[in-house]
Amino acid sequence: MTLWRIRATVDDRPGYLSVLTASLALRGVNILSVQVHTTEGGAVDDFLVDAPDTLDEAELIAAVERGRGRHCWVARSEARGLADQPTRVLGLAARLVHDPDATGEVLRALLGADEVTWRPVPAATRSGIDGMTMLLTDPNGGSYLLRRVAPSFTPAEYARAQALLEVGAAATRRCAEQVTVVLPDGAELTVRPAGADDLAGVLELHQVCSARTRQRRYLGGASLPSPARLRRLLEPARGLTLIAATTGSDGAAESVVAMANLLAEGDEAELALLVRDDWQRRGLGSTLLRRLTRQAESAGYAAMVLHVQAENTPMLRTLRRLSRPTRVQQDAGLLTLTVPLTTGRPVDRSVAGADLPTAVESTG
Known part of the structure; x- marks a missing residue:
């Protein structure tokens, strides 16, 4: 068996998620965890799955599409992906509290970003997401620009990242006041x-x-x-x-x-x-x-x-x-x-x- 991450968009309507999971189950795919990100274009479902070694990326995408999923993204995952997501985020927050200088590394780990850039000036445009680009406001001043090849960022990921920045800023202010x-x-x-x-x-x-x-x-x-x-x-x-x-x-x-x-x-x-x-x-x-x-x-x-x-x-x-x-x-x-x-x-x-x-x- 092989670990995979699958992300796909389905209509945010009753029963559509069950159709997608049934399509994966018919091919022997075991769903280990799922997160649902609500967007204007539908519900973005993020799965961590354990699939038979005989299935490749193309076959997994085909299974998703047969389950009424669209905008599918599939990538191999590592064992660390098995960690409970809330526990993982709390661990990153704890690291940020003890080491505010690790903000870039924490954002990269949280979002799987390929590029994290801090800029000393506030965001010239409104903070938010645009496909594979995310712009975050640094509460301590400046901004962070994140990019990744795939998949697209979601509003839920943006909210998590901005919340982590607030934690880091609070830790920095506390150190400064000490x-x-x-x-x-x-x-x-x-x-x-x-x-x-x-x-x-x-x-x-x-x-x-x-x-x-x-x-x-x-x-x-x-x-x-x-x-x-x-x-x-x-x-x-x-x-x-x-x-x-x-x-x-x-x-x-x-x-x-x-x-x-x-x-x-x-x-x-x-x-x-x-x-x-x-x-x-x-x-x-x-x-x-x-x-x-x-x-x-x-x-x-x-x-x-x-x-x-x-x-x-x-x-x-x-x-x-x-x-x-x-x-x-x-x-x-x-x-x-x-x-x-x-x-x-x-x-x-x-x-x-x-x-x-x-x-x-x-x-x-």
């Missing part, structure tokens, strides 16, 4: 936007933090937040979450040592920090606070709000280092600190940053 910071004591950490795949590391961070540290972060208690709540914090609907992690040098896995949340509501954004106990008083809190403040300003928020226990002198000391006007409201043992981020709003200078409750120690 920075290495050096703390005053010389320790190096990676600071980057958080994602859903950081859940395990953030769960571990909460587990190793002391009850006092967790209680200062969440105010209401020292219990561990649920995974569902942490997922929402990692990918807020509006705002940003940063994590700081050890660089994982010498083959060691990275370890998340701090999480900083900027959660937006209306024109204000609430900020909160959680720093692992052994990384407190080393400048990390101040580093994260400054980065989130710049992010809040660039996003156009009017003010940044922090809810801090009055006895949390380390956090108050960290906020003082911003040297920004700060409004303070106190309700029993809880302070609400508001840092205006736009110049158009009035600020009560009598409660500016210099008048924050004095801190005697520092996390940042």
Whole structure:
């Protein structure tokens, strides 16, 4: 038996696919997988088949045509074609996430393209397909031109390729936003936007933090937040979450040592920090606070709000280092600190940053 790929167009009407498959079955052809691509010209059926060694390309084409198929394309296939298509696409996406520079190779593997060319200018014409040519918009800028001898590209293939480019662009943006910071004591950490795949590391961070540290972060208690709540914090609907992690040098896995949340509501954004106990008083809190403040300003928020226990002198000391006007409201043992981020709003200078409750120690 020999593996073949067969692609043919049939009328997109009930029963037409069964006529084609029956014609192949009469010649001992075993269909291993089939994908259906809907087009304006009909349903394009893409088969992976196992055919008797006695059948050649011409006989397979004849069998397709007897089954009311048209625009037939037939080519030998390899054993790797047996891989489940969704699994194969997910594997290519994973490769792209880890190596965004492999975009061209990934597109070639996905579509069996004979030529993949990246151009530094946007597509001069509308992206899409034209027979054996495909033009894709690169979300990072520029465009990709793909060609293959046969068969013609389909809209489904175009959609898959463009979706893969979006995955690669997201990975590239995340790498670009990642920075290495050096703390005053010389320790190096990676600071980057958080994602859903950081859940395990953030769960571990909460587990190793002391009850006092967790209680200062969440105010209401020292219990561990649920995974569902942490997922929402990692990918807020509006705002940003940063994590700081050890660089994982010498083959060691990275370890998340701090999480900083900027959660937006209306024109204000609430900020909160959680720093692992052994990384407190080393400048990390101040580093994260400054980065989130710049992010809040660039996003156009009017003010940044922090809810801090009055006895949390380390956090108050960290906020003082911003040297920004700060409004303070106190309700029993809880302070609400508001840092205006736009110049158009009035600020009560009598409660500016210099008048924050004095801190005697520092996390940042």
